[in-house]
Amino acid sequence: MLQTTPPQHAAIEAFGAYRPARVVTNDELATRVDTSDEWITTRVGIKERRYAAAHETVVSMAVEAGRDALGKAGVAGGEVDLLIVATCTAPSQLPSAAPQVAHLLGASAPGAYDVNAACAGFCYSLAQASHAIQAGAAQKALVIGVEKLTDWIDHDDRTTSIIFADGAGAAVVGRSGAQGIGPTVWGSAGDRPEAIIIRSRDQLLEMDGRAVFRWATTEVRAEVDRICGASGLSLRDIDIFVPHQANMRIIDNMLRALDFRDDVVVARDIALAGNTSAASIPLAIDTLLDAGQATSGDKVLTIGFGAGLTFAGQVFEMP
Ligand code: UT7
Helix, strand or coil: CCCCCCCCEEEEEEEEEECCCEEEEHHHHCCCCCCCHHHHHHHCCCCEEEECCCCCCHHHHHHHHHHHHHHHHCCCHHHCCEEEEECCCCCCCCCCCHHHHHHHCCCCCCEEEEECCHHHHHHHHHHHHHHHHHCCCCCEEEEEEEEEHHHCCCCCCHHHHCCECEEEEEEEEEEECCCCECCCEEEECCCCHHHEECCCCCCCCEECHHHHHHHHHHHHHHHHHHHHHHCCCCHHHCCEEEECCCCHHHHHHHHHHCCCCCCCEECCCHHHHCECHHHHHHHHHHHHHHCCCCCCCCEEEEEEEECCCEEEEEEEECC
16 A cells, blocks of 8 residues: 545636737638638627737747736746646647746746647646646646647638637646535547548648537537536536537537526637637636626536547536
8 A cells, every 4th residue: 555645625726818919800711711701600600710920839828828827826837836738739749838838937847748638628637637636746737728720720721710710728726625626527439530630740620510510519518417417516506608619509509408597607709719629618718707707606617529529528616
């Protein structure tokens, strides 16, 4: 029998975000591909999105979002002993982005690694940070979802170029007197690898949008009740619902089928942020906090889903 540290509780302390400066409207995209503001608005619910400039890299955007979250939590970079970057658009195969992000934030030799679970990456990484703190493997974790999808989309393909965008969102996770992050429900469907795929480093993203839409509105939707139940709650207890920002019609479809309260706050950040994959959930939460639509202690249910296929979600208490 080996010695172990006593179990701890983990909670989120603050969120942060970084949005690239450049706003790209539907009308701008319609000058390049055969589409329209009307089609994108009604079929996807996006009005505009952000595109990173050359100097806005996965690492630099992650650093900015991380710094924002640390500042809001009142935590110094040097206190971070675990840094997880959720991304599927890291510029290099090796090294991963997290050690560089940690170094630039002044963290002193933390555990640092990337997670590639596509659009579910933030929820997977939040789970790992929570587990590490609960197990005593870390005391202060920084979880960052970041993507520069514009490097990986075919800007002449109207089925993907109108959806994907860039940005970063972050959360500080620390020890707490009570558990503020519920059990994670996660899973995968590895029989559908081609639904969303980048075949190699010199190829661009391909997506079977209809297949992903169908999966999200059937199998993924059914997981929302399980996520809630894992925390011992009913959907009526949930104050804020933050699904992955993939398509406004997927969000509306989920809402129609799920028994949330009428006054549940629903993240609809996709309208102004587009689909930023692993960054979409923390960015959407940051938007709700900025707009005063979220209060400390609110019960938030998240669910991320995407390439793999993978999904993950949990309930947490808003810091
Ligand atoms: O974040 C990772 C997870 N990803 C997702 O969850 C994405 C899920 N899928 C979707 O959000 C939707 O499937 C899309 C937004 C990708 C596509 O919307 P859709 O309503 O499923 O469109 P569709 O592919 O069934 O296409 C309908 C029509 C087609 O024309 P025809 O064959 O009916 O004549 C397409 O060629 O719309 C056409 N179309 C477009 N028209 C104008 C496809 N893209 C466009 C476009 N502008 N950008």
